[in-house]
Amino acid sequence: VITRRYKFNVQMTNVTRLCTTKALLTVNGQYPGPPIVAREGDRVVVNVTNNVQNNVSIHWHGIRQLRSGWADGPAYVTQCPIQTGQSYVYKFIIKRQRGTLWWHAHISWLRASLHGPIIIYPKKNASYPFPRPHQEVPIVFGEWGNADTETVINQALQSGAQANVSDAYTMNGLPGLMYNCSANDTFRLKVIPGKTYLLRLVNAALNSDLFFGIANHTLTVVEADAVYVKPFQTNIILITPGQTTNVLFTAMSQPPNATFLILAGPFATGTAAFDNSTSAGVLEYVANGTPVNTSSLPMMKPTLPAPNDTCFRSQFSQKMRSLGNPNFPAASAPQKVDKQFLFTVGLGLNPCPQGQTCQGPNNTKFAASINNISFIQPTTALLQAYYFNQSNGVYNTTFPDNPPFPFNYTGTPPNNTRTLNDTRVELLPFNTTVQLVLQDTSIVTFESHPLHLHGFNFFIVGQGMGNYNASTDPANFNLVDPPERNTVGVPSGGWAALRFLADNPGVWFMHCHLEPHTSWGLKMAWVVLNGNGGRSQSLLPPPKDLPPC
């Protein structure tokens, strides 16, 4: 086994965008952060040192962490945070995954600037299921906000306001030429006529589903969340926060005398359009090694769908199918299920705490919940409490399998939109096959929720609009080639049905990847018990340097 070693120094670094300079939390001074590069089967060792005043933890988003849950990273779920001046070494093996994933801070909203790609090449001598590209280019989408992030967080948490943290969307940290003061902060990709390129796209934005496209170039989707998919062509990609997508495109052999805009802009429904602006990069053709002089040439612009184009959304998600051919077999979705869950995901309104003013309707405070439980973050890590049999006063195992009262998600919202605050987990015996239907409630606002599950990939076996119907919808489930992912966009006013095998003992977070919703409680944890098969079915013991609480 080859070991890839990294040193991550979390430090403050001054960064200027949109003519505003602010001190950002960075890894090694880089914004966005450095890539982790490895092959399938490699061991990754990252020594993270905290040189800032904030508590920090890092999550390796989409890495399965088989039996190595101590390295997963969500603060107060699998570890207590790394305190100022302290270090923690994350160690994990990349098993049965190749493609693009990403890493990000997993405490408060620090992932705003602390994030970067994880690039996983196939095993040595293994090929891609597509021709080897001339060049591979990661593009990480993010958000830049001029305001101090801490101030925005506090505002969102205390008043429960719909927070707008961003003044610009970014590609690899660059807002691009459609924003004021950003002409020099524009992502540029030089391409040679006739060559094929692989773009590794990561949506690290805090708040927005994004459309992505390049003028006059067709994209071929080949991979999503580090799983190969049946290739399909599209002009535009939709990518939800937390997701990664690999696409190929071929530079034209005789490009017209023009440069081509690369755009990323939000998909949002209802009131959720925090920011309708667009990040722009430039695709530049290089002939015989010299760039074409583009300054006087017309710029071709791709047409992104309207921000509320839900039709595009559902058509796009229908096209995602796992590859599964004889050379690249796909994992199969559980055909039978041991345990079924129906979880509502959505917002609610709670009474404003005494002495505060709140920004929800009638001075209420926005909350978010799963099955009406707004998850309260404990002050010690769930995984430690579980491992050392000290769950008393930390969490209880009464998470409801079904919504506490019937809803009708297509009609008038229920009168009681109040949520219950608690720290509850759902227990799963080892190797349980799970069917989990996530039903969006569309209470308070209309938003798709990007639900991310730690520790597993799940199969998206069905999706639909309106209320999930347990007696008729399963007949239409795709159990043949469903996409295998770690993050699903639960459609606003609709549902998504997932299946997964609980083969990874530990405590696994599941939450909305829209940062305000996570903070407001749209999160929960699964506890997967050890199997009877001894060491190979058991969570490993905690490492010695696990940060104390």
Ligand code: C2O
């Ligand atoms: Cu990408 Cu729990 O997060």
